[in-house]
Amino acid sequence: MVTLTLPDAAAPTEGAGAEAAGTSTIDLGTAPVRELNQALHDAVDGQSWTVTSPGGRHSLAVGITADIDVAIEGHAGYYAAGMHQKGSVTITGNAGVGLAENIMSGTVHVTGDASQSAAATGHGGLVVIDGNAGARCGISMKGVDIVVGGSIGHMSAFMAQAGRLVVCGDAGDALGDSIYEARIYVRGSVASLGADCIEKPMTPEHLDELAGLLAAAGRTDSPADFKRYGSARKLYHFNVHNSTSY
């Protein structure tokens, strides 16, 4: 079984039935994806699952509602760990489009890269991507925390409403376009900021918040190296001077 590196992805707890003590393995070289997802939907708190030969298949480990650990050993396709609600999913490899889309809570960890729209519309929980994320990372995020070890593509955090996006590398064009109240921390360069997204001062509150996010992601980067970006709040407040424009 893959060693889970997230602090909150501890070993299965006692008392969740005899099955909870062991780890169940599903080989997607032989079993269909539907069988995997049904087993995960039938699972009870404390169980652990290992998924082998994922082969880039789509919709792996979606809609988990129990506090279980799922380790996917290899690359996942589109919409992996989508609608995630409880427990942890670790992908030892890359993930395709729409990783952890609409995540509600729990954690999702990818050791490689993630494609476009990672954690899109996420309401809560933590998504950790050790490598790079493609375009539109955290698009329309509504409360999810995202920590990316590498860089992110263009149009990331577009219309981001709440939550935190941490980028240890660089950000692509139009970062935080039309952003509401999400907070963005970037260590490297930002190719360009989107409409109504501005750099903001790092106060002790933000340094503490960032330190907590980096620790939760198992990272050792120094919060002092990051810059903070957020909304100038000029776009989403109605301005009476613009009344004749509508």
Add this chain to the structure above:
Amino acid sequence: MCGIAALQLRNPSLHPRMGTLLSSMLCQIVDRGPDSAGLAVYDVPGLVSPGTSTLSLLGRHQGRDASIITASLGDLLPSDASPTVQIIGDTTLVNAAVPTDLLVKAVSETLPGSTITGRGEHVAVMKSVGHPMEIAADHGLESMAGSQGLSHTRMATESAVTAGGSHPFSVADDLCLVHNGSFSNHATVRRNLLREGVVFDSDNDTEVGARYIASRLTQGDSLEEALVNLGRVLDGFYTLVVTTADGMAVVRDPIACKPAIIAETDDYVAMASEYRALAALPGIGSARIFEPEPGKVYTWSL
């Protein structure tokens, strides 16, 4: 949505497995475009022959027997041209030891209603309507050896589901283009090319892209320059793969609307719409895997 799978084999020891590997990739992109499909294969013994020209004609039925076509071509071409005609699946391949333009002229006279879908010294292009794996099987893809292969599964949006509207589009010697996406201003670009004297075979938007690239190459562009210019002139969503006699190029539109993933090893470069099409390739575990950046042209040579 369409599916693309392309493979360039740098290590000659892998050439005997070209068809098997491309077939395994194609199998994983069928869902993305199940209505029709096409293949371009390079340097396949028995389909093309060095120092001679091969034309790929759409359809197995050309209205005349192969022997009559061969005899007619023999009359039109120089005595040492040794023309041959063979049927592979739903494709008619015509070969002769003459320059391509001369063979095109002779075929056009012999078979005025035919559609030439591929031309050159190295490439054979096969396309048809139906399930992509059945099309691949009909053409015997699995047993083909070769240096490069390009496959496309189509979910038609811009023009009808026809064999002629399937990809690849091959409009200049050994040049093939496949496209996932759509060009929104293809009619305008088509009119401009028509004014330059370019002739079109179909109403398809991708053919406009292929004709545009061929036009730029004729004007002296490198493949990379032609694709950069295409990005300036053609508007729309696209992931494009272009193959030539000895090269392959990949480019995505500037906002990366359509997917692409590349696996590179010392032995090969493979590109597909989705990772699952690459998952079964040899040595994939240690391959360099990445998604091409938006608007950036990537090229590789054999």
